[in-house]
Structure formats: structure tokens, C-alpha cells
Amino acid sequence: MRILLFGPPGVGKGTQAQLLTEKYDMVRLSSGDLLREEVSLSSPIGKKVEQFLRKGHLVPDDIIYELVDSFLLENKESDILFDGFPRNLNQARSLEKSLAQLGQTIDIAFEMYLDEEDLIKRLTDRRYCPKCGRIYNSTTNPPKTEGICDVDRVKLSRREDDNPDVIKRRLTIYKDETRPLVNYYKSLNIYRRIDAKGNQEEVLGRISEAVNGHIDNKCRSN
Numbered sequence: 384m385r386i387l388l389f390g391p392p393g394v395g396k397g398t399q400a401q402l403l404t405e406k407y408d409m410v411r412l413s414s415g416d417l418l419r420e421e422v423s424l425s426s427p428i429g430k431k432v433e434q435f436l437r438k439g440h441l442v443p444d445d446i447i448y449e450l451v452d453s454f455l456l457e458n459k460e461s462d463i464l465f466d467g468f469p470r471n472l473n474q475a476r477s478l479e480k481s482l483a484q485l486g487q488t489i490d491i492a493f494e495m496y497l498d499e500e501d502l503i504k505r506l507t508d509r510r511y512c513p514k515c516g517r518i519y520n521s522t523t524n525p526p527k528t529e530g531i532c533d534v535d536r537v538k539l540s541r542r543e544d545d546n547p548d549v550i551k552r553r554l555t556i557y558k559d560e561t562r563p564l565v566n567y568y569k570s571l572n573i574y575r576r577i578d579a580k581g582n583q584e585e586v587l588g589r590i591s592e593a594v595n596g597h598i599d600n601k602c603r604s605n
């Protein structure tokens with residue numbers, strides 16, 4: 384099973400990706416993680432990646448494809464959750480081709496959806512623990528004591544890029560680059576829109592319902 388998750392910043396995609404990989408025992412492909420891993424291994428490709436990042440440039444797609452392809456090959460027997468990759472049409476087409484070479488396809492492409500107003504509210508309400516990295520949100524995932532990490536009692540902080548100007552810019556980039564995936568995956572008949580309102584368990588319930596339905600159908604047709 385290969386499942387893809389995309390959605391705007393603030394929609395709760397990272398949290399759901401984490402919950403889904405645990406629930407369905409999937410491996411998670413995040414292009415950001417792949418790049419960071421290569422850099423930390425100081426592999427030949429990692430050294431190239433580091434140069435782009437140091438100059439503040441985007442890492443070229445062909446480097447990302449190379450990493451994704453070797454990940455797909457290594458994990459071809461596993462169920463995969465694609466988290467934040469592909470983020471544009473070119474990447475989506477490339478992924479389709481790479482999977483086809485392994486005789487595979489994507490089962491479901493989920494778009495997590497939330498009104499822009501709610502997204503902005505969630506992002507400005509977001510806090511993280513500088514010690515353990517846990518993410519909290521005063522509406523969807525509040526800490527037990529306001530402003531304090533549940534685990535280590537450290538005072539929570541706000542990410543610098545969670546301010547209204549940067550948020551608006553990130554949402555525009557999402558609309559321009561990633562939202563075209565909606566029509567692409569509709570045309571492949573694998574698109575599912577998920578309402579991302581509510582807390583993380585409610586959203587996980589909606590996604591799981593679709594995943595379970597898909598698994599049932601697969602069993603019946605086999």
C-alpha cells in the first residue's frame with residue numbers, strides 16, 4: 384500500500400503522517416528527512432546537498448529524485464506513506480514513473496483541507512518545546528499547563544516562521560505549486576479530500592476510514 388498525504392502548512396499533516404505510519408506500520412518518505420539524512424552521513428550526494436542548503440538555494444529536483452528512487456527500491460516490500468513529497472506536478476509525474484518501474488502505483492492521495500482562516504489561526508497558535516521538539520497547539524493539541532511542555536516542563540516557544548507575513552507567503556506558494564496535484568490525482572482516480580477540522584484523533588479517524596475501506600476493497604477483489 385502506498386499512500387500520499389499533502390496539504391497546506393498548518394493543516395496538521397506531519398502529525399497525521401506520524402500517526403498513520405504507526406497505525407498501519409508503514410515507512411515514511413519525507414524528502415526533507417532524506418536530504419537531512421544524506422547530509423548527516425556526509426555521502427557524496429549529501430555533500431552536494433549541503434552546498435545548496437548553505438547558499439540558501441533549493442535542492443534541484445534531480446537530486447531529490449535520485450534519493451527517492453533509491454528509497455523506493457530499498458523499501459519496495461514495505462507499505463509507504465509519502466509525506467510532503469511530491470510537492471509539485473513535476474515531482475508527481477516523476478514519482479509515478481519511478482513507481483511504475485517497480486510495478487507499483489499510489490493507492491490513495493489524500494489532501495488535508497482547512498479554510499485559510501483556520502490555517503492561519505492554527506499556525507499562529509503553534510508552539511514548540513525547545514528541549515524535546517514536541518509541537519503543541521492551543522486549540523487542537525494543548526499542553527496540560529498553558530505554555531509549558533507536558534514532558535519536561537520547559538517553557539514553550541514559537542517558531543520564527545509562524546508569523547502572519549511568512550504564513551501568508553507559505554500559503555501562496557502552496558496554492559501555486561502544490562494545489563495543482565488535486566486535479567492530477569483526480570484524473571488518476573485516487574484523490575480523496577479530508578476535512579482537517581477537529582482534533583488529531585478525529586482527523587485520523589476520517590483518514591483511517593478511507594484507508595480501511597480501500598484495504599477491504601482490495602481484499603474482496605483479490
Ligand SMILES: [Zn+2]
Nearest residue numbers: 512515532535
Ligand atoms: Zn519538551
